[in-house]
Amino acid sequence: MRGLVATHGDLGRELVRVVEMITxxxxxxxxxxxxxxxxxDLTAEIRGWLEDGADPESGTIAPAVLFIDDHGGSCANAxxxxxxxxxxxxxxxxxxxxxxxxxxxxxxxxDPDELVARxxxxxxxxxxxxxxxx
Amino acid sequence: xxxxxxxxxxxxxxxxxxxxxxxxxxxxxxxxxxNAVAADAWQARVYASSVPPHITATICSVAxxxxxxxxxxxxxxxxxxxxxxxxxxDLVRMGxxxxxxxxxxxxxxxxxxxxxxxxxxxxxxxxxLARLLASGVSITAxxxxxxxxxxxxxxxxxEFLEP
Numbered sequence: 532m533r534g535l536v537a538t539h540g541d542l543g544r545e546l547v548r549v550v551e552m553i554t555x556x557x558x559x560x561x562x563x564x565x566x567x568x569x570x571x572d573l574t575a576e577i578r579g580w581l582e583d584g585a586d587p588e589s590g591t592i593a594p595a596v597l598f599i600d601d602h603g604g605s606c607a608n609a610x611x612x613x614x615x616x617x618x619x620x621x622x623x624x625x626x627x628x629x630x631x632x633x634x635x636x637x638x639x640x641x642d643p644d645e646l647v648a649r650x651x652x653x654x655x656x657x658x659x660x661x662x663x664x665x
Numbered sequence: 666x667x668x669x670x671x672x673x674x675x676x677x678x679x680x681x682x683x684x685x686x687x688x689x690x691x692x693x694x695x696x697x698x699x700n701a702v703a704a705d706a707w708q709a710r711v712y713a714s715s716v717p718p719h720i721t722a723t724i725c726s727v728a729x730x731x732x733x734x735x736x737x738x739x740x741x742x743x744x745x746x747x748x749x750x751x752x753x754x755d756l757v758r759m760g761x762x763x764x765x766x767x768x769x770x771x772x773x774x775x776x777x778x779x780x781x782x783x784x785x786x787x788x789x790x791x792x793x794l795a796r797l798l799a800s801g802v803s804i805t806a807x808x809x810x811x812x813x814x815x816x817x818x819x820x821x822x823x824e825f826l827e828p
Contacts, residue, residue, distance in 0.1 A: 569770075
């Protein structure tokens with residue numbers, strides 16, 4: 532399973548960098564920024580990344596998760612416009628470190644639906660009040 | 666209808682619009698005038714889904730947008746968006762009540778040259794800007810509220826067209 536972290540500014544690049552600080556270098560995990568790109572250029576770049584992972588003979592897109600920082604932004608719009616019905620591509624917004632670490636832990640072991648369900652749970656569970664004034 | 670912001674932005678509806686400008690201007694409606702998006706149900710759905718629930722989203726052609734702007738309720742606050750300078754110039758030429766245009770983001774692309782850090786134009790787009798200015802519309806470039814604002818005047822456009 533491939534992963535693309537498409538975000539505003541350098542957020543995605545830094546998330547991938549920190550993930551690799553923790554886990555070591557990873558294959559199939561790419562960061563992409565929206566910086567300086569129009570909606571159509573960003574859509575084309577995400578589409579290009581998906582097609583780079585396609586089977587060279589059949590052209591079938593490889594299973595992938597597109598991690599987006601926030602719903603309603605240019606990255607989310609571009610991700611939705613870059614994918615086509617029936618392709619094994621899931622778009623998840625609200626990417627965080629816990630979600631990416633979970634992706635790397637389970638991406639080769641779980642079927643896509645189970646993987647995505649766990650990523651959503653893991654990403655949400657990471658948002659928790661640890662202490663402070665009550 | 667009152668146009669509280671008329672913005673040209675080739676990212677169309679995105680965070681700078683729905684968070685930055687909407688929190689500042691409190692529009693009742695975001696009106697995206699874009700012939701290509703209006704003709705593609707999936708694109709229209711994606712962009713409409715980016716609009717906060719308390720704001721009405723309307724995505725339509727340039728001609729439909731002019732009709733809406735000229736006939737809608739007088740007290741409605743509109744954030745008007747186009748993805749190109751030429752679409753905004755068409756809106757004004759067809760009678761849309763726009764007196765000021767905000768250039769919010771026209772990104773680098775083949776055939777375009779840099780005018781300002783977030784504004785790249787080709788010659789046709791610069792000519793559309795010149796037409797807007799000639800019709801009495803003022804133009805500034807500003808990505809977000811409180812961000813640096815650049816005046817776009819005849820001299821800047823002339824310098825771009827005749828360097």
